[in-house]
Amino acid sequence: MTTETIDYMNFDRTKEMACVPRATEKNGAYKEKAMSEFEFKLIRDHIHEYCGIFCEDSKAQALSMRLSSRMMVLDIGSFSEYYNYLKFHPRGMDEMADLIPRLTNNETYFFREINQLSFLVARLGEKVKKGDTSTFRVLSCGCSSGEEAYTLAIMLEESGLYGQCEVEITGIDIDQKILQKADAAEYTPYSLRSTSRERIEKYFVRKGDKYRLGERIRKRVRTVNGNLIDQDVFRKFKDIDAILCRNVFIYFSDVAIARAVESFYESLSGDGCLLLGHSESLSRITDIFHVERHPNTIVYIKRDIRDG
């Protein structure tokens, strides 16, 4: 089974700032609209300000497609009107909440890129070996429907560490609807394509054509609705031992990444660590973390700023 990651926004067929409508109208049927560069910039800047997601110029057509379907639902005729709807309509914020998840690829799966999760399990193991049984806190940022957080919970379960210290795993996502899915913890076979049959049988219960995660693992993860660039969200989290933020920053501008990472820094414990996706890096953005290379993974360790 393939384990490819599909970046929805990268499935553009054109790299140009295309502003040419494609389909034709037919009795109000699907009609993709033309978005001017002015409208693109207004909307892009608004989205960026709201949640840090930054749409490159090459994504203009993909964004136009996403918005067109929302505009159709709302009966809005132009992108300028849609922008004004987002800014001024009494339900503009609700619409933002509906729109944002469509700009990124929410599709993830269990046991994806487990090297980093194995690192965390090992880190907790070392901590316990040294006699430190204080609560181990992990944040899964951009947790989507929960696969990453639950995978970590399963791995910790299998390591036997749950019996030896408290572990808190919290999944954070801006999309309230996807968090409901995470809480329900019901998954299609596609989400389990990298999960062994033994694990499926052990941890999941068949429910129609889906699989529901058993309560034992489900209760180990809690979810929180939050915006990663909202510093108020992270004020609630202190002494965090590890933050997972994988394949989220690929959608963010450098400014937004810097803002999010600052919040992570404040929330992390003294030797807390940050794990990003394999194609992501903080080297251009900030030096408040130092990089540690481990087998098959890179970890960002909180640097005490007194070290210089």
Added chain:
Amino acid sequence: MPDTTCNAASRDSADIPGILSAMKAGGPRQRNATKALLLQKGPEKVLPHLEAALRDDNDADRRNSAIEVFVGFGADSLPALSRLAMDQDWEIRNFACVMLGDIADPASVPVLLTALKDEEPNVSHAAAEALGKIGDPSAAMPLMEALDLNDFWSAYPIIAALGELGDKRAAPIFLGCLENEFLAPAAVQALGNIDSLEGLDAMLSIFRREVAPLKDDAFRAVMKIYKKISGDRGRAEESLSIKEKLRRELGGRMFSAYLTGLLEGIDYGLKEDALIAAGVLKDCAASGKAFELLEDEGLAPAALEAVREIGITALPEAVKHLKNPSGRVRQALVDYLGGLGPGPGVRELIGMLHDDMTMIRAEAAIALGRIGASEAVGGLADALEDESPEVQEAAVAALSGLSPQLVFRNLLPYIRSGGDPQCVRLAAETLGRVKAEEALKPLGSLLEDPREAIREVAVKAIGRIGGENAAPFLMVALEDPSRKVAQQAVTSMGKVSEPQVLQRLIKFVREKDEAFCYYAICALKEQGSPLAIFSLMEILKGSSMELMVAALEALGGLGRKEVCPAVLDVAGTDDVELLRVSVQTLGRLGCEKAAPRLTELVSHPHWSIRASAIEALGKIGGEDAYGAIRAGLNDEDAVVRKTAAAALAMI
């Protein structure tokens, strides 16, 4: 950790020869870092050392490093290299020509033309190659004049160079070389760069004679010519005739087998060409391989184009890949099947509404909507129950393109009070979109549903259907205990042009009804009735920003210039968002008296205000506008500059 060799070298900045020697040690990363260090020191300091290294026969590595750095200096190296191209030592002259070719600066053409006549064949060879790399057309005639077909060693690079230049005058030379066993490969490649029909005929003739390895070169040349002509919109007719020629000359089993062989081979460039050829020739036998190559990120676009061109005869192969584990392939299949239009492929597309991936299900629904496939109505109705909002919306959109009666018949069972809320919601929305008048009554019955979300969507759908028959239902919905539903009723009134509805909307605005004013303004905008003007203008005199923005949009839509003074007043604000909308409204209304204010705003700090002001001035026109818009051409913001260019075109 920084490399210690590099560290040592950087401490001793005078040790350029040392640094040059250090380049050869270590891997590519260190080599590049060392080269960068040398380039930083500047040509004046470094070039003399490079020349010395070039002359050192005892250290080939150091010499190679010197060559790299020479090329790295680019145009700064030209004076030195031009001198070295006339050196006594033929090897130095040779190196100089090679480097000039790598730098590829047209300024070195005269020097190379002189070197072309060098008595040392290696030097003239290098000069010819360099001229080919530079690609300056002025070299074409001298190259042709220097050509001696009896001297293979010098003729080959000259023909190759002329090929790079693509000068059509050289075509007879290339054609003449085709029978020369040694020069034919260069001539074949060269003809690929000259899109002449004689060249094409010659290539086809070579291809038919199946002289390997020329056959592959000839094929490449044919495809190069085809791509060049077909890529030029101004040569559409020529492109068509070449297509037909290729189909005539190359259609057939033998060529098909050749294409399949290329598609299974390892040459990436030939694979791509083979895909293009398969499309041009509508070679169904190659379609299986083409579908497999959809998995390759680099070849996927060519593969998709090929199967699109092959069309329906590729469908049996397409069907084999419907369960391909690669999402990329399945997505391309949706594209292909959608392109087949009504009839064939629709059944397969309906099947893809059940794909594992959300994106593919959504695209399948969109494709079915574009086709307008009425046989898909059942599958699309089922897709309303998809877990993904994107798929649901795509299904709604697709159904909206089908006949209202057909959709109504299929969706009526979903319109049951007490039914699954998601399905009811989507079905109601769809019925609204297709404007199925017969759905008004069943939708009206949903106004009794205990669930707010259902009542809300029913009101929306009733509004979409519109017409005088919709008005009574909307008036009932205004009294709904849920504010959300009542607000939707107000919004929906925008689509019903009945006098009592209009009066009610104006009342909401006049009274600045907190719950309904905003929605009423939006509805009045949609109605477009001039009777609403005065109420809307009152809003501009002092209300919340949201109401003022909505009123401005509505007034802009009504297009009545008597509101200009009121809008111009609002344009005195400092608030960026309010200012932007008022400026845009002034432009829509064509308020000439706004020109001075708009001219001021062309230097506003915010890009959106500058662009809006320029656009508005473009719509208003006038001599004063011209100067202000022109200033926008030099704006720091690209969007402002483009808006200025467009606005100038309007004046």
